[in-house]
Amino acid sequence: MAAQVYSKKDKKFPVLPNLADYEKLHAEFNWSEASKELDWFEDGKLNAAYNAIDRHAKGDRKDKLALIWEGAKGEKKQYTFLDLFKLSNKFANLIKNKGAQKGDRIFIFLPRIPYLYTAFLAILKNGSVAGLLFSAFQEQALLDRLSDSGAKILFTNSELAKRVEGIRSKLPELKEILIVDTPEFENELAAQPDSFETVKTDPSDFAFMLYTSGTTGKPKGVVHHHYAIVAQHATAKYVLDIHDTDIYWCTADPGWVTGIAYTILGSWSCGVTSFIDEGRFDPSRWFQKLQDYKINIWYTAPTAIRMIMAEGEDLPKKYDLSHLRHILSVGEPLNPEAIHWSIKTMGMPFHDTWWQTETGCISIANYPTMDIKIGSMGKPFLGMEAAIVDDAGKPVANDTEGNIALRPGWPSMMKTIWQRQEKYDSYFINNWYLSGDRGYRDSDGYFWFIGRSDDVIKTSGERVGPFEVESALVEHPAVVEAGVIGKPDQARGEVIKAFVVLEKEYLDKVKTTEEAQKLKDELSQYVKKHLAGHAYPREVEFIDKLPKTRSGKIMRRILKAKEMGQPVGDTSTLEEY
Ligand code: WTA
Numbered sequence: 001m002a003a004q005v006y007s008k009k010d011k012k013f014p015v016l017p018n019l020a021d022y023e024k025l026h027a028e029f030n031w032s033e034a035s036k037e038l039d040w041f042e043d044g045k046l047n048a049a050y051n052a053i054d055r056h057a058k059g060d061r062k063d064k065l066a067l068i069w070e071g072a073k074g075e076k077k078q079y080t081f082l083d084l085f086k087l088s089n090k091f092a093n094l095i096k097n098k099g100a101q102k103g104d105r106i107f108i109f110l111p112r113i114p115y116l117y118t119a120f121l122a123i124l125k126n127g128s129v130a131g132l133l134f135s136a137f138q139e140q141a142l143l144d145r146l147s148d149s150g151a152k153i154l155f156t157n158s159e160l161a162k163r164v165e166g167i168r169s170k171l172p173e174l175k176e177i178l179i180v181d182t183p184e185f186e187n188e189l190a191a192q193p194d195s196f197e198t199v200k201t202d203p204s205d206f207a208f209m210l211y212t213s214g215t216t217g218k219p220k221g222v223v224h225h226h227y228a229i230v231a232q233h234a235t236a237k238y239v240l241d242i243h244d245t246d247i248y249w250c251t252a253d254p255g256w257v258t259g260i261a262y263t264i265l266g267s268w269s270c271g272v273t274s275f276i277d278e279g280r281f282d283p284s285r286w287f288q289k290l291q292d293y294k295i296n297i298w299y300t301a302p303t304a305i306r307m308i309m310a311e312g313e314d315l316p317k318k319y320d321l322s323h324l325r326h327i328l329s330v331g332e333p334l335n336p337e338a339i340h341w342s343i344k345t346m347g348m349p350f351h352d353t354w355w356q357t358e359t360g361c362i363s364i365a366n367y368p369t370m371d372i373k374i375g376s377m378g379k380p381f382l383g384m385e386a387a388i389v390d391d392a393g394k395p396v397a398n399d400t401e402g403n404i405a406l407r408p409g410w411p412s413m414m415k416t417i418w419q420r421q422e423k424y425d426s427y428f429i430n431n432w433y434l435s436g437d438r439g440y441r442d443s444d445g446y447f448w449f450i451g452r453s454d455d456v457i458k459t460s461g462e463r464v465g466p467f468e469v470e471s472a473l474v475e476h477p478a479v480v481e482a483g484v485i486g487k488p489d490q491a492r493g494e495v496i497k498a499f500v501v502l503e504k505e506y507l508d509k510v511k512t513t514e515e516a517q518k519l520k521d522e523l524s525q526y527v528k529k530h531l532a533g534h535a536y537p538r539e540v541e542f543i544d545k546l547p548k549t550r551s552g553k554i555m556r557r558i559l560k561a562k563e564m565g566q567p568v569g570d571t572s573t574l575e576e577y
Helices: 022-028 031-037 048-057 081-097 114-125 139-149 158-165 183-190 228-238 257-269 283-292 302-309 336-346 421-425 466-474 504-509 513-530 556-564
Strands: 065-070 076-080 105-109 129-132 153-156 176-179 206-212 220-225 247-250 273-277 297-300 326-330 350-354 386-389 402-406 432-441 447-452 457-459 462-464 479-489 493-502 539-542
Touching: 031 228, 048 081, 048 114, 048 228, 048 257, 065 081, 065 114, 076 081, 081 114, 081 183, 105 114, 105 139, 114 129, 114 153, 114 206, 114 257, 139 158, 139 206, 139 220, 139 466, 153 158, 158 176, 176 183, 206 257, 228 257, 247 257, 257 273, 273 283, 283 302, 302 336, 326 336, 336 350, 386 432, 457 479, 457 493, 462 466, 466 479, 466 493, 466 513, 479 556, 493 504, 493 513, 504 513, 513 539
Parallel strands: 065 273, 105 129, 105 153, 129 206, 153 176, 247 273, 247 297, 297 326, 326 350, 493 539
Antiparallel strands: 065 076, 206 220, 386 402, 402 432, 432 447, 457 462, 479 493
């Protein structure tokens, strides 16, 4: 079936330079030219935080607003680039006084308050490595990440700090917990000088790390270097189409890569004014923000878009969106209906972008000036080579399904997986980086997403590993073992579903449907309280036995096929089921 195309022929975008001739630009683009837009120290040194904030604070943008913030209770604050420069300098002095050194891991476990952003910048300025923890994490998720990384200092607030108390004794390397909403912290911060000599890091020095999930094992620490900002800057300019007069809103939390690359690094590097909203998602409230803050560029995610669509076509029409120019999406497949809907209700299409924690920057995108084949992720970013390859890393023909792969060597490719070299190596085959996603490329060079090649779950755009959820479930006394899958869901993309084998004594206790439901709810809540507020099973099913391979691995593929009423496929390696 031929794709529907949204033509950009008559649309005007203030893009510089004009991207209409994608093929030409793609061929001409080179990273060393692009890297000249950044400020380098002598001897080829580069610091990402310096580029995001300091250089603007020292130049023409010093009095320009960098951050317009609205708190969960409606509080409002504004910071110029100079304000952020000074405040992050104070934070940098503070951690330095606490003994933070180059390469030390310093973690942040905070809601989207201004101090999250200044702490992040300070850690990079000090040459330390910033680690981010999503504020929905509970004890187990925190313990896994803080212990694996050997974090030395943790920024948090009094509310979230309670979740760390119970695991503190298991974290011998964690020397200091800084609770930012206390008078003691404020006093200590106030006493710091607002100037700081930003460390002249090497481009290949580690800058930040984020734990992310695969199919097997605990989450892995994806580490990025300072040089990644070169790619984040270029993509913010060409894909997000950031201009000096724009007000930009990326709705992602910095607990996920989008909130780092495109709220802190690439976007501020382009000198944009960012709106940051601490509050929770709410369709009407979000439209109110788009109107009130005169947002020009809006970068959000399919689950939010689908939930907004569920409110009806009248919602966007109630607001003045005349400032909105460019809207984009990331994190999960953007369904064609969402694009048709935005054209109808807001007069412009959502632009899908594809990338991953590991790729560090938007890797495949619908550019502002390029025709959109509705349902496609677009074309590779300038300077990046993408292909569809088979399992041996051999490119396949157009229109053939295979692994979405990238040629290694772009600036923001992950630097390593923290202390797991073999995991890092396993991403590469035949000089291609394999994303774990399946898709195809059509004869016009557009890429189309099909699904994951592994069991990674995407629920409301957030990446969850089934193993983490299974491990949390088996901690409950009722559970012998558990198999966890992502079940397709209209609004959330996928929801987490757990198949649970019960201990004999519990089996005897759940004779009625009510009793069974009570235990299912208890198990969901258990994961929610121990692992993370977003990574719990919304559905639990009791099952006598899990399908396993002869070597004892849970075959989630079979659980999924059964759930979907599909054929189970090849079961030759399956233990009798
Ligand atoms: C999925 C988020 C379809 C994909 C920046 C990928 C997408 C994973 C898209 C990475 C898209 C991201 N269409 N799927 N436009 N963008 N994904 O690491 O499966 O949280 O591998 O990074 O999200 O998720 P991560």
